[in-house]
Amino acid sequence: MRVTRDLDLAEECAQDAFARALAAWPVDGVPDRPGAWLTTVARRRALDVLRREAALRRALPMLVVDEVEPDPAAAVASEDEVIADDRLRLVFTCAHPALNPDAQVALTLRLLCGVTTAEIAKAFLVAEPTMAARITRAKKKIAVARIPYRVPDAAQLPERLDAVLTVVHLLFTVGHTAPSGPDLVRGDLVERALDLARMLRQLLPADPEVAGLLALLELTHARRATRTDDSGRLLLLDEQDRSRWDHGAIAAAVLLVRESLRARPPGRFALQAAIAAVHGEASSYADTDWREIVALYGVLLARWPSPVVALNRAVAVGLASGPEAGLAELEPLGSEPALATYAYLPAARADFLRRLGRYDEAATAYAEAALLTDNDVERAFLRGRYDEVKTASGR
Template identity: 45%
Template sequence: MNPVNDLLRELAPQVVGVLTRRFGDFAAAEDAVQEALLAAAGQWPEEGVPDNPRGWLIQVAARRMTDRVRNEQARRRREELSARQLPADRWAAPAADDEDAAGRDDTLTLLFLCCHPSLSPASAVALTLRSVGGLSTAEIAGAFLVPEPTMGQRISRAKQRIKSSGLPFRMPDERDRAARLDAVLHVLYLIFNEGYTSTAGEDLQRVELSREAIRLTRALHALLPGDDEVTGLLALMLLSHARSPARTGPDGELVPLAEQDRGRWDAALVAEGVALITAALPGGRVGPYQLQAAIAAVHDEAPTAAETDWPQILALYEVLESASPSPVVTLNRAVAASMVHGPAAGLGILAALEADGRLAGHYRLHVVRAHLLELAGDLPGAAEDYRTAANRTASTPERHYLMLRAARLAAGPRPSTRGPAG
């Protein structure tokens, strides 16, 4: 971990919030802060971190905005500024001792702005990582395996959409807050999941994305400590991330949950996650993030895979499916049902799920069916599904694992009690 980069990522949303609040232009503020972050990343490691790093970034970013506006004034004779009713004196760079240099934290407001429901999930994720997470466009593009210009265009379109919408830089009112908070939680969830199990590429997990999602969710929890779903999401992330050291082998190969060395799990994260979800569950309405965290806690508290309380996990999945139905939840319930009632029960759930077409062609359906067929003793059928799943995943570690499972079954191994890949 780089201490300077960590500090910059912590300060980035605060500085964007200050400049957006002062100057009323989120897109320009975000661009200026990115330039200030690059300047700091180049200077601070050699020259030392300034006494007031937040004030330094505000001053440098504000000067960037001032320079830009002055250029616009020279080229367009101030028409744009006049049309937007922004007096020139508002663009003066704040002094280092400005009250904003150590003032209020606008991180939560910025999160709500970047995760507005009008943005697509992909755009909201990218914009959140850049504006709130402080990641560069190149870092985000690398994480999602797309060219940097493509990611730059996605971020630019998202900023322009927010700009053209005329959304004010303030917390949404009570009527709008629930929907906006749902969007914020969903974006943070997507960021974490992409880090936990990358959808494509050579690495099973991108730990830097998972850590960033946890950092942002901690900030959200600090600002909204009484929201049980925020608490549930943080607990879910911690309980899942605790397993990261054991999820891959020496060469980056996938290690399924049932085979992981639980001694390598982060006991402190497990304890923190369990404490959070234990405190949140009695609070009132139990939402999907709390239920997923409760399931993760049951897994993490089991001393061994064989001692996992599958009846409790199945009961929790049934509640989750009732509260927040989705084909992925049904897929996981099928695994839990097979562990409690036998593989035939799980295969019956899968048959109904496949018939409704919601997961048609998705590799995860084939992974789970291969696992259940293996448990049922249908080794040729299991091998075929493992091969099909391998051909449909873009993740190299998952593909290697699934092809290896298929090859072993073709050689005639005994049925395994291991869980499906991932």
Template identity: 50%
Template sequence: MSHRSAFSLEAVFREEYGQLLATLVGRFGDLDLAEDATSDALEAALSRWPVDGVPSRPGAWLLTTARRRAVDRLRRDQAYAAKLAVLQVEQDRAFLSPVSGPVDGGLPDERLQLFFTCAHPALAPDDRIAITLRTLAGLTTTEVARAFLIPSSTAGQRISRAKHKIRVARIPFRVPDRHEMAQRLPGVLQVVYSIFTEGYSASSGENLIRTDLAEEAIRLGRILHGLLPAEREATGLLSLMLCTHARRSARAGKDGEIVMLGEQDRRLWDREMIDEGRALVVLALTGGSPGPYGVQAAIAALHDEAIDAESTDWPQIAELYGVLATIAPSPIVSLNRAAAIALCEGPGAGLELMEALSTEPLLKNYYPYLCARADLLARLDRWLEAARWFECAFGLAGSEPEKKFVQRRLSACYRNASSAPEDTLEV
């Protein structure tokens, strides 16, 4: 296969997979069948594209092929005979026609429809989010595991369990009504934010950012905000993603290595996106007690408002993390609060709080925790201790930029340790 064909197939898979699967599930009402047909279509592309060339509309090509493979599977499987008998198969042209407006239930996006479907209350909360991320968002099992801070094997079990429940309980693939939609919204918001998080900081690969995922999450966030403008958490999530994604151009250096927030060239930040996000955070925080996404959006907006790292309002950011710890407590929130306090009260105060988190199971193999703790030790000139934590972090770094970043910090620790007076070295 030529490099162009391989790259094109990878790009189509990344961009079209979730929409393709959602369309097939909506058409045939069977997740396993849709996944099998999608896989068949991708295999066909692997064999055909190197010979025939990449089609001008690769997504449409995959959809037509997948639909035909699904029908072939139904014909071969006697268990689906009754379903096939009542299935009205449209012509390709009609099947591929774009949706001109909102469809059943007011959701103008087939994938978003399936997000709400997979948020069915019959599924355990973690299971429903895991299967949505894996099947409809197109994240790998490893990426799903990262979103939950769990082993890949555990993520795989959650996905399998959700599929089994859908099949056995015969959960219908339909758009929920408005009442059900509101009940399922928190799970959908979590899925969209998990997609954004993977795009913002890729868990593997050569690039720090997967812009396609981040922008897809923002697109879905805009749909949710437009569909449910009174839902302040939908507004807060969109604000959070915009305020964060606005910094994308400054997050990596020329060699692709990570540039930390305090060292970023803020002239590269997208001011138009920041302004939009800041306007939305006001709406998210108006009209009642704040929600978790609204508070996180306020924190992101404070970062964006500062003209440089020194002028950042760290005391207010630390206070907001305290609020977040009250309404949505988690070890990650506590870690971020400790980092903010370190910048308010000094690295010693932040390190004390981070050390108190050392027994948290979720943080044991959490790369950012290890790096944050190492960084505070380095700022206290405890170079050898910092080096040991950076060594642990290196083993958990996923993407190449993360590995390069940790390696650079690790080397700096050893250089500083070797040049420090002997009586100042920590043991």
């Protein structure tokens, strides 16, 4: 990026490097540090293009790059360090709060991961010209408003890093439970989000929230093989075969969680990772430390109040203290506008009602939840439960 100083060229080169990786890696094997390899290829490609098109480049909008003071230490900086710096700067440009949130995600995929506009459009269920226009608008704003290509200073870093982590988390969430469509998981988005989180961990090894986010994604990803059965039906935590979880990944992520929780007060990703770690370490659903989970959600809710977190806490209360207590916690959330079309609320209520043997009410709640989800796999699950409780209530 610092080589090209121009977003369009950087974008082409990133994509080109990925194309070369697809061709070279199956033959030569994946290099030790694929991220660095990609950037090196992209830089070489950029230099080629620059030499050829030096004249044309002057006509294109330039990125704002800090004038670099000649620094004797920089002269001996290794190629790897330069690459790391460049990628980190690019992360902060793509996830700049002055850009539209959708555009932040799209730019990150496009410029850091080399994903094509067509693929990004497909992943976010918009037409390709729409996505292309969104990316063009964002790039134009970067150039015209002079969004800098720089790692923010210490005072701004926490806030700006939070925006970066939010983008990566959103990418993972969209990939993990595809909002609509036939498959539960969009694997490519999940992989990209994990790559980005691992890259950030390499670039900012001392940051507790980076550790927290990476741990959260790794812990969730470690359960991927067990989230659906062979026919594609959704399996809840209590039905998953825990022997098929990736216990190596869980153990590694738990170390990251401990590290991330050392921050006082702990950040939101550290807390969510801690919750995922409690699940990951429980030998069975029944053995899960639900009281610990209720407590962690309580801390999360106190500092980052959100109806969705309140819902998760209510569900945990139900599992710690019984379905009656859970229903009582869900009760006030029914009037929460943000949850009015959120399928997980009636789904949670339905589950507690079913456990209490209140099958008629459970059936109504399952039907409501099935109406509200757009994910085919989730809907099939909810319809299945609906049929079960209908049969039970008829008996």
